[in-house]
Amino acid sequence: MLTQEQLKQYEESGFIIFEDLFDEKEIDELRERLDKYDEEYERFLRTNGAQWINIPNQITFRANTNLIDPYVQKFACQQKFVDISTALLGPDIQLYWDQSVYKKPEAKRDFPWHQDNGYAPIEPRHYLTCWLALTDATIENGCVWVMPESHKQGVVEHKETITGLLCYFGENPGLAVPLKKGSMVAFSSLLFHRSTPNLSQDVRKAYIMQYSHAGAKNPETGQVYANGPVLARDGKCVYVPTV
Numbered sequence: 001m002l003t004q005e006q007l008k009q010y011e012e013s014g015f016i017i018f019e020d021l022f023d024e025k026e027i028d029e030l031r032e033r034l035d036k037y038d039e040e041y042e043r044f045l046r047t048n049g050a051q052w053i054n055i056p057n058q059i060t061f062r063a064n065t066n067l068i069d070p071y072v073q074k075f076a077c078q079q080k081f082v083d084i085s086t087a088l089l090g091p092d093i094q095l096y097w098d099q100s101v102y103k104k105p106e107a108k109r110d111f112p113w114h115q116d117n118g119y120a121p122i123e124p125r126h127y128l129t130c131w132l133a134l135t136d137a138t139i140e141n142g143c144v145w146v147m148p149e150s151h152k153q154g155v156v157e158h159k160e161t162i163t164g165l166l167c168y169f170g171e172n173p174g175l176a177v178p179l180k181k182g183s184m185v186a187f188s189s190l191l192f193h194r195s196t197p198n199l200s201q202d203v204r205k206a207y208i209m210q211y212s213h214a215g216a217k218n219p220e221t222g223q224v225y226a227n228g229p230v231l232a233r234d235g236k237c238v239y240v241p242t243v
Helices: 004-013 024-048 070-076 079-088
Strands: 015-018 059-063 093-103 111-114 128-133 144-146 159-161 164-166 175-177 184-188 193-195 204-213 230-233
Touching: 004 015, 004 079, 024 059, 024 070, 024 093, 024 204, 070 093, 079 093, 079 128, 079 204, 079 230, 111 164, 144 184
Parallel strands: none
Antiparallel strands: 015 184, 059 093, 093 204, 093 230, 111 193, 128 184, 128 204, 144 175, 144 193, 159 164
16 A cells, blocks of 8 residues: 555655545544533533643543444454555554544643653554544644654654643744645654644634554563554454454
């Protein structure tokens, strides 16, 4: 599925853009389910207040939906993601993490520069983040920005802030990655990235799927992560849907 040019770009720049990876019907079906879970979590936050980076009426990260919704899990474990992840990581792949990220019009602050590795220790360190646009992601509504080649620095120190972990304190604005609905950017977990404020009148909706080497563990505890099923062994899909 990946060309040699794409593989070279990932190695050198740390990310690849997949235009129109899914059609409108596929995205609408997925988004309809994710909307329901986000609405439930938004109600929880309005009652209980912000949960660190989850802020009512601003931004919500609804994690591990694949563990409670077989349809969502099947989507995240389909052949397209087997092809992409095995090409970039190796033959044995597991769904490490998934979450919807809904940035509301009231979100007027950056989500700061970070590496996904900054949020949890993992061994092997390199995993793959797939950021899928459920609605058009634009500069106005807070699309992702990346810093090409920053993944070559390895895991760097992060500082905790009220809006999230921060790993870069310089003036480089990075590169904006606007995406049409159904398009996706896949990037190294070591790549510096951020998102800008939502200055539009609409909710910017995305679904994030992260893939690691099968059996990846927390090096501090030795515990193997179990936030999703194994997708591939020896480069071939082994996932069996439950529905």
